[in-house]
Amino acid sequence: MPCPPEIILELTARCNHACPFCYCNWHEEGETVPEDLPTSAWRKIIRHCVDAGALVLQFSGGEPLLRKDIGTLVSYARELLPAGGLMLFTNGTLMTPRRFAFLKRKSVIVGTSLPCLATYGAMTGRGRGRERILESIRQAAKSKWAMSVRITGNRTNAFEAVETVLAAAEAGAGAVMVEPAMLCGRAANTPELALERGEWNEIRREVEKLKLPRRMKPNFCDELVCECRDMPRAMRARYGVKDFSCTCGTLFGAVGPDGRYRRCIHLKDALPFPC
Numbered sequence: 001m002p003c004p005p006e007i008i009l010e011l012t013a014r015c016n017h018a019c020p021f022c023y024c025n026w027h028e029e030g031e032t033v034p035e036d037l038p039t040s041a042w043r044k045i046i047r048h049c050v051d052a053g054a055l056v057l058q059f060s061g062g063e064p065l066l067r068k069d070i071g072t073l074v075s076y077a078r079e080l081l082p083a084g085g086l087m088l089f090t091n092g093t094l095m096t097p098r099r100f101a102f103l104k105r106k107s108v109i110v111g112t113s114l115p116c117l118a119t120y121g122a123m124t125g126r127g128r129g130r131e132r133i134l135e136s137i138r139q140a141a142k143s144k145w146a147m148s149v150r151i152t153g154n155r156t157n158a159f160e161a162v163e164t165v166l167a168a169a170e171a172g173a174g175a176v177m178v179e180p181a182m183l184c185g186r187a188a189n190t191p192e193l194a195l196e197r198g199e200w201n202e203i204r205r206e207v208e209k210l211k212l213p214r215r216m217k218p219n220f221c222d223e224l225v226c227e228c229r230d231m232p233r234a235m236r237a238r239y240g241v242k243d244f245s246c247t248c249g250t251l252f253g254a255v256g257p258d259g260r261y262r263r264c265i266h267l268k269d270a271l272p273f274p275c
């Protein structure tokens, strides 16, 4: 089996947010949170991914900036992939100008999460912080290394989805992705939060009506449930599964905080690493 060109490296299961919609599979019932692997183990994994043909590495978590060795791992990946794609997805709370400048120097595309505005505390478990994220997005735009922003919709924050997209665009986001919360991870335990197909379509229509500069036109992820997972028929009907062909395992794969390979970030079952 060929190695997918893009590998998501979930460097840690730890996070300083507690988003009720978090898709990280270790939040599912009975799942114990794995300990962080040491730097040496992640260096081996990065080396293995590159040797196996990965062209893009995405650092994520949990919150990857909680790792003290994040700079070491990013530098190592850049050394092995001098012209490859590197990305880092963060909740933004630990981003500092110094860290951002380092990531820019290493040509790492930075993505951040801005789930909402007024409901930011309820949606992240942190009362304050949204202004800080918006300021980070502004500073990134000023430094000509714009951040991409992900907005995850659910029944609590749906009413302000349009305002959140506008706030991200006004702050200077380089790209905006809007997606519905999926029934995985912590969200699997709070299905009442999940949008049904009609509710999601309504948000999508409202966002599409916005007059935004071309480069900030939002991308949409239309998955309400993960196609890779078995779902009861009633649930699939309720959340309106689309005819969708998932590229996991072919275009991308993931290595979890325990160092095991999965073809999809929403799956728990580990597989032998391709190649």
Ligand code: SF4
Binding pocket: 015, 016, 017, 018, 019, 021, 022, 023, 024, 061, 062, 063, 091, 113
């Ligand atoms: S969704 Fe992201 S920021 Fe929120 S708890 Fe999960 S890993 Fe942390």
